[in-house]
Amino acid sequence: MIAKVERFARQEQLFAPVEPGRALHLCAAVSGGADSMALLRVLLELREAFGYPLTACHVNHGLRGETADRDEAFVRAECARLGVSLTVFRPADVGMAVPPHAGEDWARRLRYACFAQLLAGGIDCIATAHTATDQAETLLFRLARGTGLHGAGGIRPRRPGYCRPLLGLTRGETEALCAAFGQAWVTDETNDSDAYARNRLRHGAVPSLRSVNDAAEENLARFCEKAGRADAYFARQAEQLLSVARLDAAQTARKAPKAKAAWRLEPLQGADPLILEAALHRLVAPVRDAEEKYIRLLAELVEQGSGAVQLTDTVRFCAGSGMLWQEEGRPEAAAAPAFSLPFAPADGAEFALPGGQTLKTRLFVSGFREKTQGVHKKDLKNRADYARITLLYSALTLRTRQPGDRFRPAGRGLSKPLRKWMNEAGIPAGIREGLPLLAAGSEILWVCGEGFAEGLAPDEETVQILQLELENGGTTHEHE
Structure with a gap:
């Protein structure tokens, strides 16, 4: 399994130096669960082969009281035992406070705020413990919610500042790795609750698929890999399409004074639908989660050539006079009487x-x-x-x-x-x-x-x- 991770890391160039002559400074995100403890042990095993300095980080979200403190103490003890330097974060360390009804979305924002602080302080890459099982769950969740090719690509092996070395292993394999190392782990009790949609998939859909085919998780993860490659191709075509259609600043200011950016409709309307979808995804993604429904709404806007789609409180896309443009600014609230x-x-x-x-x-x-x-x-x-x-x-x-x-x-x-x-x-x-x-x-x-x-x-x-x-x-x- 370690060799499997090494092959995957070399194939995806996960640990490539950020600049010639300087090794990648890698930090493992360690929660204390089986996946993250397997990640830490594998990265320690591969440290010599790739030559990266390795540290670890842990985020105590402050949501689970004594059990969260237990997890932090466990990670501290294990990193000390293994000789790995550890940074522990709490919400106040990044200027955040636990809101009254904090959920998974808030916890994720906290984690990435902590990671951003590490990246700004000299860490080159954060390694997270996403597995093929996480990949399968993500794919099923996105398909159920509605997604396009980009979403079907699932969790990418790497993006600037982040890598996922364990995407080739299932959750069962990470537990087997821990057992082989004699490595203990802790269990987050919220993983047992079906209050979260992902947990319902984890407890119901994934085991059902595994009963049909033992390799279901690997097959779904392989599909994500292929979809990700196809998406990368369409992304290149989409960028070319947007480049051809884009109006320069002077044209934009003259034709749509409120526009942040604008594109001619003619090339967009004449594009292959899949390439147009990829182009619209690139426009939506910086603004909000690019769910399929928003891509579809924008595609209809391009086809009709007139109208508007409000993506957030402050961002909307408009069409008219042969062009598509993006406006930003908080709309004035209409005086809507209560009844x-x-x-x-x-x-x-x-x-x-x-x-x-x-x-x-x-x-x-x-x-x-x-x-x-x-x-x-x-x-x-x-x-x-x-x-x-x-x-x-x-x-x-x-x-x-x-x-x-x-x-x-x-x-x-x-x-x-x-x-x-x-x-x-x-x-x-x-x-x-x-x-x-x-x-x-x-x-x-x-x-x-x-x-x-x-x-x-x-x-x-x-x-x-x-x-x-x-x-x-x-x-x-x-x-x-």
Whole structure:
């Protein structure tokens, strides 16, 4: 297994010197788990072959109390025993504080803030303990959420400042390595919880695939490697396309004074769809997580040649007059009046909302409408099981958001504060205050433009379907 890692490292040039005559200064990110302890032991074994100085770092996130302190003490003891210099970080060391509802996203930002401090202080490369099993989980997660070729490439073996030497080994192999070294490790108890989507994949999907083929993880990881190579090719073609289409600063200032950058639509519209998708990914990635839905929205914008897509509170892409351009700046919040109306889900009911909008409700027998007419995707997410809604919730209100609101989005296992979810979903700040919601107390059951909450969608046992339709300005925001 050590030889396998060495071959992979040479193939991907993971430990190449950053400059001639000076060895790479490598730092292993060590959590104390089996993967990271295997990483540390393998890097120690390969140190002579590659000639790199090796140190280690550990991040105590401050989220798990005594067990986090236990992990830190374990890593300190093991690094001392192995003669590896260790740097330990806590949130305050990088100017961060643990927020009230810190989750995985915050923990990841903390880790990379710590890594950035090391890279700024003389470390050339951080080695992380991602494995082929992590690669398989990442691929499944991205496919389920929606991804393109870039996302299907999974975790890359290296990028500036970072390398992943264990991507060729499965989690089972890292545990076997630890056993062979007589190396103990600690276990993060949050890995046993199914509250996180990745853990559900880890406990359910990956073992099921392994039961079909023992090499499932390696095969998925191999697919990611091939997708990554294909993506690199398309990235080169995409850069060439953007270069040909890009307007210079003078043209941009003359044609779109608010634009940060601009491109001619003609070459974009004439490009191969796969190359256009790669080009649009390059535009989205610096702004936000480049999920498939945002790439698709921008592709539609290019095809139509007019309109706008709001990617974040401050960044949007616009099309018109033969060009595509990017604008930055916080949009002025519209004066959206708050409202609150009793809601009774009767067939044909209409609710007049501020701004001339009308929310209409429809009831129909499950299966009938689908057989008699086409169903748009936007209609599907605005449908709920009528019996489930009326039996579970006795008092419903159609209103705007209020402090304390929580929402459990469809396909997610966790309820989140509505404000936090709106930030993650990229809903523009200017429309949040006036966005129509269906609520039962502080529990939000439906968000206009985003659909019903988890657990309310119709299924094979549904008898009647409730559908909500917003008219007279039914496009609630430019993501739709």
